[in-house]
Amino acid sequence: MITETVDVSTNDPMAAAIEVFTRRGYDATTVDDLADAVALSRSTFFRRFGSKEEVVFADHDLLLDQVETYLATSPLPPLEAVCAAGRLVFDHHVDRREVSVARFALLHDVPALRDRELITSHRYERAFTRYLRASLAATADREYVSVAFSSAAVALHNAILRRWLLAPAADLAPELRAQLRALVRAFAPTRDQRRREGVLVAVFDPEADRETILESIRQSLG
Amino acid sequence: MITETVDVSTNDPMAAAIEVFTRRGYDATTVDDLADAVALSRSTFFRRFGSKEEVVFADHDLLLDQVETYLATSPLPPLEAVCAAGRLVFDHHVDRREVSVARFALLHDVPALRDRELITSHRYERAFTRYLRASLAATADREYVSVAFSSAAVALHNAILRRWLLAPAADLAPELRAQLRALVRAFAPTRDQRRREGVLVAVFDPEADRETILESIRQSLG
DNA sequence: TCACTTGTTGAAACTCAGTGTCACTCGATA
DNA sequence: TATCGAGTGACACTGAGTTTCAACAAGTGA
Numbered sequence: 001m002i003t004e005t006v007d008v009s010t011n012d013p014m015a016a017a018i019e020v021f022t023r024r025g026y027d028a029t030t031v032d033d034l035a036d037a038v039a040l041s042r043s044t045f046f047r048r049f050g051s052k053e054e055v056v057f058a059d060h061d062l063l064l065d066q067v068e069t070y071l072a073t074s075p076l077p078p079l080e081a082v083c084a085a086g087r088l089v090f091d092h093h094v095d096r097r098e099v100s101v102a103r104f105a106l107l108h109d110v111p112a113l114r115d116r117e118l119i120t121s122h123r124y125e126r127a128f129t130r131y132l133r134a135s136l137a138a139t140a141d142r143e144y145v146s147v148a149f150s151s152a153a154v155a156l157h158n159a160i161l162r163r164w165l166l167a168p169a170a171d172l173a174p175e176l177r178a179q180l181r182a183l184v185r186a187f188a189p190t191r192d193q194r195r196r197e198g199v200l201v202a203v204f205d206p207e208a209d210r211e212t213i214l215e216s217i218r219q220s221l222g
Numbered sequence: 223m224i225t226e227t228v229d230v231s232t233n234d235p236m237a238a239a240i241e242v243f244t245r246r247g248y249d250a251t252t253v254d255d256l257a258d259a260v261a262l263s264r265s266t267f268f269r270r271f272g273s274k275e276e277v278v279f280a281d282h283d284l285l286l287d288q289v290e291t292y293l294a295t296s297p298l299p300p301l302e303a304v305c306a307a308g309r310l311v312f313d314h315h316v317d318r319r320e321v322s323v324a325r326f327a328l329l330h331d332v333p334a335l336r337d338r339e340l341i342t343s344h345r346y347e348r349a350f351t352r353y354l355r356a357s358l359a360a361t362a363d364r365e366y367v368s369v370a371f372s373s374a375a376v377a378l379h380n381a382i383l384r385r386w387l388l389a390p391a392a393d394l395a396p397e398l399r400a401q402l403r404a405l406v407r408a409f410a411p412t413r414d415q416r417r418r419e420g421v422l423v424a425v426f427d428p429e430a431d432r433e434t435i436l437e438s439i440r441q442s443l444g
Numbered sequence: 445t446c447a448c449t450t451g452t453t454g455a456a457a458c459t460c461a462g463t464g465t466c467a468c469t470c471g472a473t474a
Numbered sequence: 475t476a477t478c479g480a481g482t483g484a485c486a487c488t489g490a491g492t493t494t495c496a497a498c499a500a501g502t503g504a
Contacts, residue, residue: 031461041483046462115341122340125377144378144401151377152370155347159369179366186408214436253490263454268491 013038013049014058015099018106021056026110053116056103060120063092067124071131078135079149079188082128083180086157089124090176093161097168104165125154149187156180235260235271236280237321240328243278248332275338278325282342285314289346293353300357301371301410304350305402308379311346312398315383319390326387347376371409378402 020037021029031052035045038055049055067085074081093100107113128150136142156179164172242259243251253274257267260277271277289307296303315322329335350372358364378401386394424435 030459043483043485044481047482050462052461115337118344119337119340141401141404144381144404147377147381148374148401148405152374155369155373156366159366179363179370182363182366183370252488265454265456266452269453272491274490 012099013040014055015102017055018099018102021110022102022106026106026113053113056106056113057116057120059092059096059099060123063089064123064127068127068131071127078132079184081135082132082150082153083177083184085124085128086153086180087173087176090157090161090164090173094164094168094173101165101168104162121154121158125150128153145187149183152183153180156183234321235262236277237324239277240321240324243332244324244328248328248335275335278328278335279338279342281314281318281321282345285311286345286349290349290353293349300354301406303357304354304372304375305399305406307346307350308375308402309395309398312379312383312386312395316386316390316395323387323390326384343376343380347372350375367409371405374405375402378405 016038017034020034024033031045032042034052034055035042038045040048045055049058067088070085070088071081074084076084107117129146132146132150133143136146139145157176160172160176160179163175164170238260239256242256246255253267254264256274256277257264260267262270267277271280289310292307292310293303296306298306329339351368354368354372355365358368361367379398382394382398382401385397386392424438
């Protein structure tokens with residue numbers, strides 16, 4: 001075992017772990033090494049972080065809590081609240097650029113950690129779904145809208161986050177905002193706009209002439 | 223170690239493994255027990271299935287292959303092809319009701335296997351995304367449509383599959399079809415319908431009178 | 445028939461993640 | 475001072491997964 005004093009002064013075991021994994025290699029780093037690096041006993045390490053994989057995503061425990069309390073108290077309409085929660089998570093990463101980028105690079109080399117990331121990000125998806133199920137109006141397809149929207153929102157977030165991680169100089173927050181807004185529009189094409197403006201959709205035979213089409217619209221508008 | 227001769231005649235190690243896990247408990251079953259049950263040496267077991275977790279989802283290797291070759295050869299428009307692929311996966315489960323239900327019950331008790339399921343089903347999502355990215359028309363948001371649609375499709379599939387697993391007597395295939403169709407509609411409100419019928423969407427001030435609205439539509443159709 | 449390859453299998457030893465147990469410490473409270 | 479509880483460390487133990495090596499096919503060519 002190699003005694004190594006990583007900068008513990010930051011008091012961020014996750015960052016220290018990522019640093020050690022990156023420098024020494026994930027497989028080559030034993031939990032003993034890791035415990036040394038974060039100045040904890042092996043026992044305490046497992047008690048605090050659960051596993052060698054989970055340290056790498058330790059920040060998400062807290063973040064998920066924040067997301068859940070945000071959802072519980074947000075005044076926004078459900079779908080918008082989920083979007084805002086997604087932006088919360090995105091900002092969390094942007095605010096810690098250095099660790100986020102380091103973790104991203106590490107994941108590139110370690111499949112096991114990519115799997116763990118998947119599991120981690122799925123916890124957000126479940127939180128979103130649970131929230132939407134409880135908050136959306138009780139239409140017939142509420143369940144499926146909740147499931148599909150949550151999943152798509154998380155997927156969009158992840159895709160844009162990954163793009164940002166490849167080029168952290170860019171500000172992709174507006175991009176995320178725009179894509180999530182588009183998602184809301186796709187899932188609630190009528191409800192959310194109906195307050196300000198009416199929507200009319202006419203399906204017609206493209207062969208028909210203009211006046212015939214207009215006449216049937218006139219009748220529909222009654 | 224307990225020597226136990228599970229019905230190996232079916233030649234389905236996955237089913238045998240699920241059976242043993244269910245009867246003896248996942249944690250209580252060692253890989254040695256497992257290897258015995260499927261009439262393989264420990265070494266060969268790992269070579270063939272990779273891990274104790276992965277045996278439980280061994281069928282997905284083949285299924286994912288089928289899905290990928292289906293996508294590569296399907297004549298349907300991209301989004302519909304993904305829907306069809308999703309139905310392929312659904313049917314696979316329905317066709318093997320007994321194993322599927324047994325696995326579902328097992329997952330209920332074993333968190334580690336639920337995580338593994340997540341990872342497994344994500345492989346479909348990636349396959350869908352890759353396919354859509356390559357097949358959709360090169361619009362600006364092709365990437366995000368691919369990501370969001372794939373993810374939502376998989377999520378819908380999983381939700382409906384889970385409902386079916388709770389009550390396998392019901393035929394939920396039409397439900398899946400309908401929900402996936404709705405998803406396509408949400409993501410491609412115009413493109414996919416344009417071939418057979420025109421679509422007209424008019425946004426108007428609900429205070430405006432009928433003729434004013436019709437006049438602006440007339441001009442748009444001009 | 446005999447080498448020689450190539451791929452599959454089993455046996456066995458080894459590493460190390462993760463668990464469980466027990467004793468210790470420290471701070472708070474009675 | 476005695477006690478209680480929570481957090482910690484030391485240590486032993488289990489078992490998953492890896493690696494190595496030998497045995498054994500089943501071709502393949504001479």
